[in-house]
Amino acid sequence: MKPLETRLARLALRGDQRAFAEIVDMYKDKLYHLAYRMTGNRQEAEDVVQETFLRVYKNLDRYDENQKFSTWIYRIATNLCIDRLRKRKAIYSLDAESNEHEGLDGYAMLPSDDRTPESELLLSETQRLIHGAIATLPVKYKSIMILRYLQDMSLQEISDVLEMPVTTVKTRVHRGREFLRKKLEHKL
Amino acid sequence: MADMKCNVAVVLMHDHLDGDLAREEVIQLQQHLVQCPSCYARYESLERTDALVKALPIEKAPDYLSDKIMKSLPSPRRPAAWTSWVRRHPAVSAAAIFLVVMLSSFVSMWNQSQELSVSGPDLEHVIIEGKKVIVPAGQKVTGDLTVVNGDVQVLGDLDGNLTVIDGNLTPLASTAHIAGEIKTIDRAVDWFWYKVSSYFGTLAYGS
Numbered sequence: 001m002k003p004l005e006t007r008l009a010r011l012a013l014r015g016d017q018r019a020f021a022e023i024v025d026m027y028k029d030k031l032y033h034l035a036y037r038m039t040g041n042r043q044e045a046e047d048v049v050q051e052t053f054l055r056v057y058k059n060l061d062r063y064d065e066n067q068k069f070s071t072w073i074y075r076i077a078t079n080l081c082i083d084r085l086r087k088r089k090a091i092y093s094l095d096a097e098s099n100e101h102e103g104l105d106g107y108a109m110l111p112s113d114d115r116t117p118e119s120e121l122l123l124s125e126t127q128r129l130i131h132g133a134i135a136t137l138p139v140k141y142k143s144i145m146i147l148r149y150l151q152d153m154s155l156q157e158i159s160d161v162l163e164m165p166v167t168t169v170k171t172r173v174h175r176g177r178e179f180l181r182k183k184l185e186h187k188l
Numbered sequence: 189m190a191d192m193k194c195n196v197a198v199v200l201m202h203d204h205l206d207g208d209l210a211r212e213e214v215i216q217l218q219q220h221l222v223q224c225p226s227c228y229a230r231y232e233s234l235e236r237t238d239a240l241v242k243a244l245p246i247e248k249a250p251d252y253l254s255d256k257i258m259k260s261l262p263s264p265r266r267p268a269a270w271t272s273w274v275r276r277h278p279a280v281s282a283a284a285i286f287l288v289v290m291l292s293s294f295v296s297m298w299n300q301s302q303e304l305s306v307s308g309p310d311l312e313h314v315i316i317e318g319k320k321v322i323v324p325a326g327q328k329v330t331g332d333l334t335v336v337n338g339d340v341q342v343l344g345d346l347d348g349n350l351t352v353i354d355g356n357l358t359p360l361a362s363t364a365h366i367a368g369e370i371k372t373i374d375r376a377v378d379w380f381w382y383k384v385s386s387y388f389g390t391l392a393y394g395s
Contacts, residue, residue, distance in 0.1 A: 017258070024254050032249035049249060053257045130240050149241045155206065174202040181237045 005069035013060040038081035052077040133183040141176035192220040308333040
């Protein structure tokens with residue numbers, strides 16, 4: 001018996017819209033959380049999630065059933081986020097004459113997110129600091145730290161999603177953790 | 189063994205936080221942390237960082253997002269299913285298209301022919317009065333006679349077949365003589381078969 005997502009993917013490929021709607025419901029929150037932490041912006045997170053599902057839908061016939069469906073969908077979403085961060089960095093580096101923004105991915109320079117919901121206003125200072133620290137992580141550490149901590153993936157799963165060796169993932173988790181520790185150490 | 193270097197200890201700390209450290213190594217790390225206050229502080233700091241990052245609240249997608257996504261998808265793959273059916277049944281598809289074309293042409297022909305028409309090789313000896321076609325007594329018509337939308341009365345000789353389509357044939361007079369067959373066609377179905385058989389007759393005899 002194939003896993004539920006694989007069966008739903010097959011049905012969706014045959015034109016069953018309801019099966020695809022179920023896939024959307026299963027993954028939309030996880031992908032939104034991933035994209036929000038990656039981009040730091042709700043509108044962009046929404047765009048990334050929508051684009052991810054569109055790509056999944058168009059490429060259902062290319063889904064390899066030997067790999068987990070979650071691995072495939074996370075790979076698409078993560079790559080879309082990384083693309084956006086790289087583009088953003090490229091745009092800002094054009095008019096950045098000084099080096100003062102080095103190491104940032106443009107998050108700090110992004111216009112403030114005016115869609116902040118009520119609940120966010122009640123966020124503790126601690127959470128704000130952590131969010132800010134994650135936002136300043138260099139891209140190659142950021143995706144790994146988010147998959148590891150906010151999506152609760154094992155090192156092996158992350159290595160499958162990002163198509164890189166487990167040893168590389170491990171090294172980056174260590175460096176990412178050190179980066180966050182230094183950012184947070186004196187503030188908390 | 190007790191003299192573990194601090195840089196080695198840091199690697200073990202991370203492995204431990206990854207849940208990736210063998211039992212003996214955990215014991216070695218613990219022994220080092222007891223002896224080395226700076227490494228102990230560092231371990232605590234890393235552990236706290238881990239806990240804090242894990243505790244970040246989950247951001248849920250807005251409620252309207254599912255609908256928005258479903259509406260943004262390209263239209264369903266129905267057309268593909270239809271064309272694949274055609275591809276799988278080429279003969280049936282071709283026959284269906286042929287039938288539609290044939291039927292529509294016959295129907296249009298049926299509708300067109302509301303006027304009287306008389307055809308045959310020898311129309312000189314035939315009298316036409318309004319909607320009535322008469323083969324007069326004492327006259328001899330050679331060849332077939334076909335009348336569409338008209339009544340026919342035969343008083344003389346007809347040396348061939350008589351076909352009456354959508355009309356009446358007045359009962360033959362005693363003087364009448366028809367050498368060939370008499371056919372009366374009233375309905376569309378008969379008209380259809382008449383057309384088909386005459387079409388194939390034309391093909392067969394090349395006339």
